[in-house]
Amino acid sequence: MHDFNLHAPEGANKRKRIVGRGQGSGRGTTAGRGNKGQKSRSGGKTYVGFEGGQMPLYRRLAQRGFSNYPFKKVYEIVNLGEIQNRFNDGETVSNVSLFEKGLVKKAALIKVLSDGEFTKKLNFKVDAVSAAAKEKIEKAGGTVVVSAKK
Structure with a gap:
């Protein structure tokens, strides 16, 4: 063993999970997204503070006055x-x-x-x-x- 023979420790480098490549791969069909619903669809993301269509808290509360905090x-x-x-x-x-x-x-x-x-x-x-x-x-x-x- 030489000092210059460096390698990463066991388990440090993981293989990328490849999904959506057919039934036989074990990650086909739904590709790990579960069944149906907004999060299973492409582009089905929501923004931070989204409350399912209900008026979000940050918009329900009044914004008055000035904050010198910044x-x-x-x-x-x-x-x-x-x-x-x-x-x-x-x-x-x-x-x-x-x-x-x-x-x-x-x-x-x-x-x-x-x-x-x-x-x-x-x-x-x-x-x-x-x-x-x-x-x-x-x-x-x-x-x-x-x-x-x-």
């Missing part, structure tokens, strides 16, 4: 205690630097909260900061620049 802003939260452990004095804390240090999963909108001890002098350039966090940062000698548009 436009909402989702902030990733970072606590000052975590920042204290990962950053050195004088560094700039921004969306990109937080992403590079592994504190956030993506460099999107970020809000800094005040949980944990904080003593380092850091410069913050983030989207949002809580009032308590801003107070702790300025008390330690750091600066805060909020860049998000509300």
Whole structure:
């Protein structure tokens, strides 16, 4: 046996089921669709939410007002205690630097909260900061620049 002799594990590759090729094949006549009815016919599909001709729920309910859900802003939260452990004095804390240090999963909108001890002098350039966090940062000698548009 060689290292380069690769093959798929047993049962990984299945044969395509061929239907509608005569009685002797075992999958002839109805070709696995059962007997009669809408789903047995060609083109006999229904759409999502179809209720057999009854007025579907999504059309029976009134559509009023406006939802801001598609436009909402989702902030990733970072606590000052975590920042204290990962950053050195004088560094700039921004969306990109937080992403590079592994504190956030993506460099999107970020809000800094005040949980944990904080003593380092850091410069913050983030989207949002809580009032308590801003107070702790300025008390330690750091600066805060909020860049998000509300």
